[in-house]
Amino acid sequence: MTMPLPKSPATAPVTSSAGASVAPPARWPALIETLRDIAARHPDAALASSLAAEDMVLTHAIFGAGLDLGIFTLDTGRLNAETVAMIDRIAARYGRAISVVRPDPRAVREYVEANGLNAFYESVPLRKSCCEIRKVEPLRRALAGRSAWITGQRREQAVTRGELRESEDDPVFGLRKFNPLAAWTHDEVWQAIRAFGIPYNPLHDRGYPSIGCEPCTRAIRPGEDLRAGRWWWESSDSKECGLHAGNLASIPVSVVSIKTP
Numbered sequence: 001m002t003m004p005l006p007k008s009p010a011t012a013p014v015t016s017s018a019g020a021s022v023a024p025p026a027r028w029p030a031l032i033e034t035l036r037d038i039a040a041r042h043p044d045a046a047l048a049s050s051l052a053a054e055d056m057v058l059t060h061a062i063f064g065a066g067l068d069l070g071i072f073t074l075d076t077g078r079l080n081a082e083t084v085a086m087i088d089r090i091a092a093r094y095g096r097a098i099s100v101v102r103p104d105p106r107a108v109r110e111y112v113e114a115n116g117l118n119a120f121y122e123s124v125p126l127r128k129s130c131c132e133i134r135k136v137e138p139l140r141r142a143l144a145g146r147s148a149w150i151t152g153q154r155r156e157q158a159v160t161r162g163e164l165r166e167s168e169d170d171p172v173f174g175l176r177k178f179n180p181l182a183a184w185t186h187d188e189v190w191q192a193i194r195a196f197g198i199p200y201n202p203l204h205d206r207g208y209p210s211i212g213c214e215p216c217t218r219a220i221r222p223g224e225d226l227r228a229g230r231w232w233w234e235s236s237d238s239k240e241c242g243l244h245a246g247n248l249a250s251i252p253v254s255v256v257s258i259k260t261p
């Protein structure tokens with residue numbers, strides 16, 4: 001059964017200057033129903049938002065439909081200014097604040113003193129170590145005591161996400177994990193953004209389909225994989241930061257390779 005959408009300003013489609021309404025994707029009512037169901041079964045569930053387009057769609061769905069689900073973001077200390085600014089833009093648009101989780105400053109200081117500020121370029125282990133300190137450990141704290149979390153991952157984003165399910169057990173953090181946009185296409189995400197006038201990170205207009213830390217993310221070129229701009233100096237099959245480490249286990253053996261210089 002499809003749940004009716006509340007007719008609040010946050011869920012009403014916007015009208016273009018020419019007077020034409022942009023229709024939301026056909027999947028929108030089902031998304032609201034899925035999130036409502038998650039909220040009923042896991043009242044302590046929260047969306048881990050990267051502040052990228054997919055997570056803004058989920059933020060709009062949660063706040064716009066008045067669902068009692070938490071939203072948090074990880075401020076690694078290395079984000080673009082445009083990304084950090086999204087936190088205030090969300091509060092201004094929806095009148096609800098998202099939680100901001102930051103890394104342990106002592107762990108950051110020790111890493112930088114031992115390895116250098118940008119040591120993540122030197123090796124995959126040093127990159128993963130930085131991600132562990134700035135992302136994974138804060139995520140572990142943000143998820144502590146929860147029974148489920150929600151992500152904006154989609155299958156078509158990367159080879160590491162091709163087998164992504166909409167609902168799965170998370171063996172890494174030991175709780176239920178929901179990926180309600182798993183089957184959504186890039187076009188459907190942007191259709192929702194245009195239909196509802198959802199605020200989005202301006203980096204998306206400059207060739208960044210995926211948002212991450214400033215030194216580890218670049219714009220992509222036409223024809224490149226959607227996540228080609230993330231850790232672009234590494235092999236595509238190692239491109240997870242540890243937040244979704246379970247994805248690596250699902251890569252077919254045939255595509256797992258070690259990249260040599």
Ligand code: SF4
Nearest residue numbers: 120130131134213216
């Ligand atoms: S994405 Fe880069 S800067 Fe950000 S936590 Fe990972 S290695 Fe560190």
